Amino acid sequence: xxxxxxxxxxxxxxIYDFNPEETDITMQTKDLEIYYGKTLAMHNADxxxxxxTITALIGPSGSGKSTFxxxxxxxxxxxxxxxxxxxxxxxxxxxxxxxxxxVRRRIGMVFQRPNPFAKSIYDNVTFALQRRGIHDxxxxxxxxxxxxxxxxxxxxxxxxxxxSALSLSGGQAQRVCIxxxxxxxxxxxxxxxxxxxxxxxxxQQLEATLRELKKDYTIIIVTHxxxxxxxxxxxTVFFNMGEAIEYNKTRKVFTRPKVQMTDDYVSGNFG
Amino acid sequence: MNRTQKQSRFAIACxxxxxxxxxxxLAFLIGYIFITGLPNISWHFLTSPAKAFNAGGGIxxxxxxxxxxLVLAMLISLPIALGAAIYLNVYAKDNWFTxxxxxxxxxxxxxxxxxxxxxxxxxxxxxxxxxxxxxSGALTLTIFNLPLLTRNIEDSLSNVPDDQxxxxxxxxxxxxxxxxxxxxPASLPGIISGIILCSGxxxxxxxxxxxxxxxxxxxxxxxxxxxxxxxxxxSPLRPAETLAVHIWKINSEGIMPDLTQVSSGSAAxxxxxxxxxxxSARFIGRKVFERMTSVK
Numbered sequence: 284x285x286x287x288x289x290x291x292x293x294x295x296x297x298i299y300d301f302n303p304e305e306t307d308i309t310m311q312t313k314d315l316e317i318y319y320g321k322t323l324a325m326h327n328a329d330x331x332x333x334x335x336t337i338t339a340l341i342g343p344s345g346s347g348k349s350t351f352x353x354x355x356x357x358x359x360x361x362x363x364x365x366x367x368x369x370x371x372x373x374x375x376x377x378x379x380x381x382x383x384x385x386v387r388r389r390i391g392m393v394f395q396r397p398n399p400f401a402k403s404i405y406d407n408v409t410f411a412l413q414r415r416g417i418h419d420x421x422x423x424x425x426x427x428x429x430x431x432x433x434x435x436x437x438x439x440x441x442x443x444x445x446x447s448a449l450s451l452s453g454g455q456a457q458r459v460c461i462x463x464x465x466x467x468x469x470x471x472x473x474x475x476x477x478x479x480x481x482x483x484x485x486x487q488q489l490e491a492t493l494r495e496l497k498k499d500y501t502i503i504i505v506t507h508x509x510x511x512x513x514x515x516x517x518x519t520v521f522f523n524m525g526e527a528i529e530y531n532k533t534r535k536v537f538t539r540p541k542v543q544m545t546d547d548y549v550s551g552n553f554g
Numbered sequence: 555m556n557r558t559q560k561q562s563r564f565a566i567a568c569x570x571x572x573x574x575x576x577x578x579x580l581a582f583l584i585g586y587i588f589i590t591g592l593p594n595i596s597w598h599f600l601t602s603p604a605k606a607f608n609a610g611g612g613i614x615x616x617x618x619x620x621x622x623x624l625v626l627a628m629l630i631s632l633p634i635a636l637g638a639a640i641y642l643n644v645y646a647k648d649n650w651f652t653x654x655x656x657x658x659x660x661x662x663x664x665x666x667x668x669x670x671x672x673x674x675x676x677x678x679x680x681x682x683x684x685x686x687x688x689x690s691g692a693l694t695l696t697i698f699n700l701p702l703l704t705r706n707i708e709d710s711l712s713n714v715p716d717d718q719x720x721x722x723x724x725x726x727x728x729x730x731x732x733x734x735x736x737x738x739p740a741s742l743p744g745i746i747s748g749i750i751l752c753s754g755x756x757x758x759x760x761x762x763x764x765x766x767x768x769x770x771x772x773x774x775x776x777x778x779x780x781x782x783x784x785x786x787x788x789s790p791l792r793p794a795e796t797l798a799v800h801i802w803k804i805n806s807e808g809i810m811p812d813l814t815q816v817s818s819g820s821a822a823x824x825x826x827x828x829x830x831x832x833x834s835a836r837f838i839g840r841k842v843f844e845r846m847t848s849v850k
Contacts, residue, residue: 358724388726398717401740401846411725414735447846460721467725 297541298329298530299518307334309471309501310355310390315367317350317359324363325350328527330520332471337493337502339512339533342522343553348505351522352473355503356390357383371471390471391464396480397456399448399463404431404440407448407459411467430462433499435492454485458492465496472496474504478511490515509549513537521545584825591822594815600823603773604800609812613820615771618787619794620827623688623767624757626790627695628749631703634696636738636745639707644733663701668761670698675765689790691767698762703752710744711737742846747839754831758824760798768793769803797824 301308310332317325325347332338340348354365357376360383369377376386388411399407406413408430409423417423427444431437436458440451448459457477464472474493478486493502493515506512512519512533519536521529521544529536529545540546547553555563598612605611638655646652674694684690714737722732738745771794774787781788795803801820804813 356724358720384726384728386726387724392720392724394717394720394724396717398715398721400718400721400736410735411727414727414731449846463721463725 293543293546294541296327296526296528298527299532301331301333308332309334309372310503311370312351312355313368313370315351315354315365315369317347317354318364318366319362323525325354325525327525328520328522330527330530332501332503333518334501335497335499336517337497337504337515338518338520339516340503340505340520340522341507341509341512342528342548344507346522347525348520348522349475350525351527352475352503352505353392355471355473356387356392358387358392388467389469390473391467391469393457393461393464393472393474393477395476397451397453397460399451399456399459401447401449403445404448404451404459405444408463408466411463415467426466427462430465431459433465433492433496434458434462435488435495436462452485454481454488457481457485457489461492461496465500469500471501471503474502476505476507479507486511509537521548523548584829587818587821587825591818591820591825594819595822599819604771604816605810606808607810609810611810611812611816613797613800613816613823615774616795616797616800616820617823618774619688619767619771620757620796620798622787623691623695623763623794623796624753626688626692627699627756628753630692631696631699632749635700635703635707638700638704639711640733640738642704642708643711644729644737659701659704662697663705666761667698667759668764670694671762671765673697674762679766685791686766686768686770686793687791688767688794691763691794691796692790694762694766695756695759698759699752699756702755703748706748706752707741707745710741710748713744714740739846743839743843746842747835750831750835750838754828754835757831758798758828760796760802763796763799764802767796767799769795769799771795771800797827 308331312328312330315326315328316323328347328351340352342348350359350363353359354363354377355369357365359365365377367377368375371386371390374381400410402410405423405427408427409417412423412426428437428441431440436455439455440446440459448456451459457480461472461477478489481489490511493504496502497517504512504516516533519531519533520527521536521540521542523544529540529542531541535541536545537549540549598610600612600617601614602610602612603615604613642652642655646655671694674690674697678684678690678693679686682690711733718736718740719732722736723729727735772785772792774792775783775785776787778786779788780786781790783789784792797820801817801824804810804817804820808817810816
């Protein structure tokens with residue numbers, strides 16, 4: 284147990300600030316407030332996300348981390364009211380005149396449970412492109428191969444591309460879903476507890492995939508699993524009670540947290 | 555054995571008996587209808603026209619009428635029901651307007667079919683001057699069929715897990731693209747089962763048709779498929795007694811000598827058709843699902 288004096292010396296919140304000269308910020312939130320009906324679900328989260336890094340959002344259930352994530356590509360539209368600014372490459376995308384479909388194409392999302400469509404693997408990956416009027420077989424073939432390779436599932440499915448994606452195992456299905464998100468060529472990949480429905484082996488493969496993907500994408504991942512956050516991410520945000528409490532390099536969050544609450548959470552003394 | 559166990563055994567025995575009773579009723583009815591009816595069914599019976607005064611008449615025209623009316627009624631009601639179901643499932647907000655639509659559908663589905671039939675008579679036969687005709691019958695059947703079909707389709711749509719919709723929206727697709735290209739295909743097995751089950755109900759419907767499609771089956775010229783000729787089988791303006799109406803009609807005022815045989819034969823054909831509809835609904839639904847998922 285910590286003694287009281289040390290407790291008092293620790294700050295209530297700590298948000299890491301990047302040096303804007305040296306870093307390339309892909310996304311940034313300012314004065315974000317998210318309401319479900321009239322209930323304030325999330326506020327106090329002015330965060331910046333650096334290009335080509337993995338940032339993990341951790342925190343107990345109901346801490347607002349998923350709500351925050353879903354606001355970033357406006358999946359909360361019609362579900363919650365989001366006030367404040369969400370800057371993507373310097374542009375505030377949280378305003379009505381912004382084309383929300385284009386936002387979601389640039390900022391892709393992978394969900395908690397693998398959700399392949401009831402279509403073939405090939406059509407799952409190419410569906411969004413076909414809807415955008417791209418029907419050239421060669422282009423589509425190339426996209427299927429590249430994205431499935433990026434998602435590290437090409438070798439398992441290359442001979443059964445015309446089989447239904449619903450026949451895949453959970454881990455394979457989740458990686459096909461990642462390929463599907465990559466097919467529309469996003470910049471940012473948001474993942475909402477992507478491994479929570481997967482077994483340890485699939486989880487490990489998924490993490491390897493994400494590590495590979497961060498070379499080309501900015502990845503923000505919500506996870507319940509602290510080991511996963513520690514293994515996988517470059518930066519970690521700890522959320523609690525609808526606030527971002529601590530944001531720092533992952534190593535620091537897990538070894539020398541600046542806020543007492545974070546310390547309690549990552550060491551398992553929470554509550 | 556203690557008291558709780560005894561109670562539980564007793565309760566289970568009672569429930570089994572009640573469930574068994576339902577099966578026994580069904581088995582008895584079907585058994586009776588088939589035993590009395592099936593011996594009367596022959597190729598001649600299924601294909602030749604009915605005779606009003608002599609023995610040896612068939613149900614060919616009535617059978618054709620039943621199927622033709624069914625197809626027409628489904629062609630009219632399916633797009634409407636699909637649209638209504640999609641609206642209710644995707645776009646309808648939780649407000650008084652939506653609950654009014656839902657209540658209307660409930661009420662419409664509980665209207666007695668004879669009332670729907672008389673309404674169809676006043677509106678289509680008299681007001682629109684379509685006369686006793688296929689088209690009057692098909693439109694009336696649409697009113698009769700619409701609420702159930704809408705609810706069936708809406709149920710199938712809401713059975714599609716929400717993460718399918720999220721997946722579509724997450725790729726930057728619109729709500730409309732998501733529902734048409736992802737949710738509807740995923741719910742296709744359920745929708746198909748629903749359509750077939752509704753078909754069974756429509757196929758056996760008599761009361762709604764007596765005053766709309768009429769009680770006579772004029773001879774048809776099966777060589778003439780031009781829908782604009784009145785004796786063509788496809789003509790929508792000819793009167794068309796269906797199989798179910800035929801059974802009612804000959805039992806209330808038939809005078810042919812082989813009345814009992816014709817009646818029980820017709821009943822057997824009707825029940826057989828409805829059984830096929832019901833059994834194939836499950837089978838086809840499952841097949842479609844297997845095809846889509848490639849999972850056996």
